[in-house]
Amino acid sequence: xxxxxxxxxxxxxxxxxxxxxxxxxxxxxxxxxxxxxxxxxxxxxxxxxxxxxxxxxxxxxxxxxxxxxxxxxxxxxxxxxxxxxxxxxxxxxxxxxxxxxxxxxxxxxxxxxxxxxxxxxxxxxxxxxxxxxxxxxxxxxxxxxxxxxxxxxxxxxxxxxxxxxxxxxxxxxxxxxxxxxxxxxxxxxxxxxxxxxxxxxxxxxxxxxxxxxxxxxxxxxxxxxxxxxxxxxxxxxxxxxxxxxxxxxxxxxxxxxxxxxxxxxxxxxxxxxxxxxxxxxxxxxxxxxxxxxxxxxxxxxxxxxxxxxxxxxxxxxxxxxxxxxxxxxxxxxxxxxxxxxxxxxxxxxxxxxxxxxxxxxxxxxxxxxxxxxxxxxxxxxxxxxxxxxxxxxxxxxxxxxxxxxxxxxxxxxxxxxxxxxxxxxxxxxxxxxxxxxxxxxxxxxxxxxxxxxxxxxxxxxxxxxxxxxxxxxxxxxxxxxxxxxx
Amino acid sequence: xxxxxxxxxxxxxxxxxxxxxxxxxxxxxxxxxxxxxxxxxxxxxxxxxxxxxxxxxxxxxxxxxxxxxxxxxxxxxxxxxxxxxxxxxxxxxxxxxxxxxxxxxxxxxxxxxxxxxxxxxxxxxxxxxxxxxxxxxxxxxxxxxxxxxxxxxxxxxxxxxxxxxxxxxxxxxxxxxxxxxxxxxxxxxxxxxxxxxxxxxxxxxxxxxxxxxxxxxxxxxxxxxxxxxxxxxxxxxxxxxxxxxxxxxxxxxxxxxxxxxxxxxxxxxxxxxxxxxxxxxxxxxxxxxxxxxxxxxxxxxxxxxxxxxxxxxxxxxxxxxxxxxxxxxxxxxxxxxxxxxxxxxxxxxxxxxxxxxxxxxxxxxxxxxxxxxxxxxxxxxxxxxxxxxxxxxxxxxxxxxxxxxxxxxxxxxxxxxxxxxxxxxxxxxxxxxx
Numbered sequence: 001x002x003x004x005x006x007x008x009x010x011x012x013x014x015x016x017x018x019x020x021x022x023x024x025x026x027x028x029x030x031x032x033x034x035x036x037x038x039x040x041x042x043x044x045x046x047x048x049x050x051x052x053x054x055x056x057x058x059x060x061x062x063x064x065x066x067x068x069x070x071x072x073x074x075x076x077x078x079x080x081x082x083x084x085x086x087x088x089x090x091x092x093x094x095x096x097x098x099x100x101x102x103x104x105x106x107x108x109x110x111x112x113x114x115x116x117x118x119x120x121x122x123x124x125x126x127x128x129x130x131x132x133x134x135x136x137x138x139x140x141x142x143x144x145x146x147x148x149x150x151x152x153x154x155x156x157x158x159x160x161x162x163x164x165x166x167x168x169x170x171x172x173x174x175x176x177x178x179x180x181x182x183x184x185x186x187x188x189x190x191x192x193x194x195x196x197x198x199x200x201x202x203x204x205x206x207x208x209x210x211x212x213x214x215x216x217x218x219x220x221x222x223x224x225x226x227x228x229x230x231x232x233x234x235x236x237x238x239x240x241x242x243x244x245x246x247x248x249x250x251x252x253x254x255x256x257x258x259x260x261x262x263x264x265x266x267x268x269x270x271x272x273x274x275x276x277x278x279x280x281x282x283x284x285x286x287x288x289x290x291x292x293x294x295x296x297x298x299x300x301x302x303x304x305x306x307x308x309x310x311x312x313x314x315x316x317x318x319x320x321x322x323x324x325x326x327x328x329x330x331x332x333x334x335x336x337x338x339x340x341x342x343x344x345x346x347x348x349x350x351x352x353x354x355x356x357x358x359x360x361x362x363x364x365x366x367x368x369x370x371x372x373x374x375x376x377x378x379x380x381x382x383x384x385x386x387x388x389x390x391x392x393x394x395x396x397x398x399x400x401x402x403x404x405x406x407x408x409x410x411x412x413x414x415x416x417x418x419x420x421x422x423x424x425x426x427x428x429x430x431x432x433x434x435x436x437x438x439x440x441x442x443x444x445x446x447x448x449x450x451x452x453x454x455x456x457x458x459x460x461x462x463x464x465x466x467x468x469x470x471x472x473x474x475x476x477x478x479x480x481x482x483x484x485x486x
Numbered sequence: 487x488x489x490x491x492x493x494x495x496x497x498x499x500x501x502x503x504x505x506x507x508x509x510x511x512x513x514x515x516x517x518x519x520x521x522x523x524x525x526x527x528x529x530x531x532x533x534x535x536x537x538x539x540x541x542x543x544x545x546x547x548x549x550x551x552x553x554x555x556x557x558x559x560x561x562x563x564x565x566x567x568x569x570x571x572x573x574x575x576x577x578x579x580x581x582x583x584x585x586x587x588x589x590x591x592x593x594x595x596x597x598x599x600x601x602x603x604x605x606x607x608x609x610x611x612x613x614x615x616x617x618x619x620x621x622x623x624x625x626x627x628x629x630x631x632x633x634x635x636x637x638x639x640x641x642x643x644x645x646x647x648x649x650x651x652x653x654x655x656x657x658x659x660x661x662x663x664x665x666x667x668x669x670x671x672x673x674x675x676x677x678x679x680x681x682x683x684x685x686x687x688x689x690x691x692x693x694x695x696x697x698x699x700x701x702x703x704x705x706x707x708x709x710x711x712x713x714x715x716x717x718x719x720x721x722x723x724x725x726x727x728x729x730x731x732x733x734x735x736x737x738x739x740x741x742x743x744x745x746x747x748x749x750x751x752x753x754x755x756x757x758x759x760x761x762x763x764x765x766x767x768x769x770x771x772x773x774x775x776x777x778x779x780x781x782x783x784x785x786x787x788x789x790x791x792x793x794x795x796x797x798x799x800x801x802x803x804x805x806x807x808x809x810x811x812x813x814x815x816x817x818x819x820x821x822x823x824x825x826x827x828x829x830x831x832x833x834x835x836x837x838x839x840x841x842x843x844x845x846x847x848x849x850x851x852x853x854x855x856x857x858x859x860x861x862x863x864x865x866x867x868x869x870x871x872x873x874x875x876x877x878x879x880x881x882x883x884x885x886x887x888x889x890x891x892x893x894x895x896x897x898x899x900x901x902x903x904x905x906x907x908x909x910x911x912x913x914x915x916x917x918x919x920x
Contacts, residue, residue, distance in 0.1 A: 032552040036534035041512045082513040100526040145517040336512045339572035343507040
């Protein structure tokens with residue numbers, strides 16, 4: 001007989017209250033609907049919510065949160081569910097609030113160069129819309145064709161262009177969000193300068209849905225660069241590519257992107273896109289420079305010289321816009337393409353100061369050997385943000401354990417080098433174990449205090465980033481501590 | 487509990503856990519899924535569907551109406567396969583899930599039985615299809631169709647039936663299997679040994695396109711064998727939960743073609759071509775047919791795929807009227823066969839052509855096999871989107887390489903009042919042959 005896993009904790013009275021709050025057509029609690037909101041893009045983490053809600057306006061969200069405080073259930077906000085740290089994976093006794101239908105671009109202000117959007121607007125669509133009028137929204141996470149602005153803001157998403165253009169936080173001018181007590185907070189605005197009180201806006205960016213549910217975002221946009229040159233350099237030796245990156249930075253050139261891919265990653269991507277990437281190279285660098293005409297040409301020439309000096313075996317220049325786009329798109333598929341080797345790809349984003357990059361790359365190679373795990377490595381070499389990815393199968397518990405050991409090693413090495421445990425994916429569930437090592441006890445204590453003041457009953461995305469009180473949070477899916485006990 | 491046992495037997499036909507596990511739920515498919523785009527709900531996405539199939543296969547979730555609904559809501563356009571960097575074969579998963587649904591919880595459903603009966607006994611049987619087509623032709627020529635349409639009599643019976651009736655394709659005057667000789671010799675020197683699959687629907691409803699295909703192939707030096715004992719490719723059955731019957735047809739086709747000597751088997755219907763290229767995979771465990779299927783599939787080529795390699799041999803007059811032309815990718819060409827550049831290369835090489843790219847050209851038009859009939863309302867939403875994009879191009883001609891898409895877009899042009907002619911690329915080429 002079928003194994004019944006359909007038990008629920010939430011009482012039916014609470015469910016009917018939720019149903020009447022959002023209406024029958026926006027409330028779902030079938031096994032199927034709970035199942036398909038039990039995961040996000042993070043491997044190995046899953047937990048069924050009690051119900052899935054599609055609220056229609058701020059007032060409904062506010063009512064849901066008020067009810068959550070009264071009846072003590074958790075609320076987990078969610079966009080497209082492409083996150084990589086478990087930020088939108090439900091917890092025990094929780095409901096999921098999905099914001100994918102809030103997908104309107106409300107205003108493009110060409111005079112002030114701002115754009116006001118709902119949280120469910122897809123990042124790539126926003127970019128296309130503003131580019132139509134010669135403007136530019138730079139943050140470009142790998143999942144930009146799917147992920148939402150709300151999720152980007154909640155996780156302070158980065159991307160390929162972070163090196164020159166920064167990350168999401170550099171573009172957020174204002175946020176509206178419903179606080180855990182149901183109040184609507186409006187902070188920031190179109191002013192380029194604003195020092196009235198605490199800088200709440202920057203504090204909200206990257207709070208991973210633990211402080212409020214974002215309902216509107218005001219973003220800064222900039223003029224679109226006039227000229228772009230995309231280069232692809234092949235290397236026979238991994239270390240040469242890392243040295244080339246350091247040399248380019250040291251030459252005071254800031255490309256808009258400088259992406260690194262190792263041999264395993266190259267081969268998986270080539271299997272998918274078939275655009276003639278060099279299967280035998282130990283590494284490739286994808287470099288883009290942009291800006292005004294002649295400056296771009298000059299920079300690209302200097303970069304080419306540096307690449308040659310570092311024994312690049314071949315340097316390709318994209319001749320058309322579509323070729324350049326093809327190369328960038330190929331790079332963006334790296335994480336998922338690695339699943340061609342093994343089904344569970346555990347991706348991390350250890351980040352180090354740029355000068356330490358060659359050492360970090362070596363340490364990652366070492367960890368793969370030492371702990372006997374297959375690791376594909378790629379990432380944003382230009383800003384020291386690497387994505388070592390363990391290629392595993394979650395059904396093989398021993399292999400997963402080995403992968404986690406390898407990552408423990410990698411994170412420790414990153415911290416030793418003055419780096420961080422996560423550059424752009426967020427802490428969520430998968431990295432909270434390491435937070436104290438990085439932020440220190442006073443740092444984590446301050447975060448917890450802030451959280452407990454804003455969210456008194458710990459109802460909003462509890463258990464993410466750090467653990468406040470196991471009482472409300474219940475048991476969490478596969479934690480590192482548990483794995484070690486196996 | 488006998489039903490449970492048979493359920494579990496049935497579940498064994500779902501893809502193996504290793505294949506289901508390949509989806510690492512990254513979500514990159516979501517943006518390309520036409521049904522997810524409509525509902526913005528995870529259950530209508532490839533990722534959600536795979537997760538559900540996995541749970542059913544592992545015995546963690548019961549087969550339910552919700553499950554069945556989502557499997558059937560899917561267009562099986564396979565745009566997600568194109569988008570998937572991990573190479574997940576979603577189409578096969580959803581198709582086998584449909585078999586499981588049809589064989590279990592929907593086994594007694596009248597509509598499932600009817601669908602199966604029609605596909606097995608009418609579409610797959612050339613005699614029956616020709617007979618029904620004959621009746622349809624009579625209906626169209628006798629004025630009964632006009633009468634029904636003008637008086638809106640059908641509307642009184644059922645509004646939906648009245649709408650669906652408009653999807654009835656115009657039946658060709660003569661069918662290809664009698665028009666086309668078993669062996670057709672090229673106009674000039676014989677350069678290529680080819681074979682031709684004329685399809686089931688193409689045979690009776692698009693016989694002109696088959697004739698155009700033959701003429702164009704002859705012009706580039708093809709000797710064409712068209713075996714009379716060939717049958718329907720089986721794709722409609724395969725995609726609609728009747729793989730057993732589809733494979734019967736596959737074996738018949740393999741036998742019918744492989745007794746002849748040819749290097750390329752040309753198909754002008756994206757759906758048929760995709761399915762015939764897949765015989766190798768579908769029959770890989772068949773002790774007798776595995777090897778033969780491999781040979782058969784390796785030779786299948788879409789007509790535009792073939793022509794792209796023989797562009798210089800096409801001798802065309804410049805197109806006299808410089809109308810703007812655009813191209814719609816049939817899902818079974820773009821996503822199932824990964825053929826997107828070849829048709830464009832050929833079309834753009836036609837002298838005197840003005841070509842414009844269609845926005846969302848690879849987005850499904852809603853035809854999707856028999857989807858536009860069995861799920862008329864859902865299909866219409868996709869069609870409306872397609873027609874808006876076509877209208878935006880300002881093109882007077884839209885080219886597409888699949889009979890289903892052609893019928894659907896023709897219907898859309900009328901329904902949404904878009905002034906555009908729908909042609910198969912070979913028809914345009916045929917017109918310009920010098």
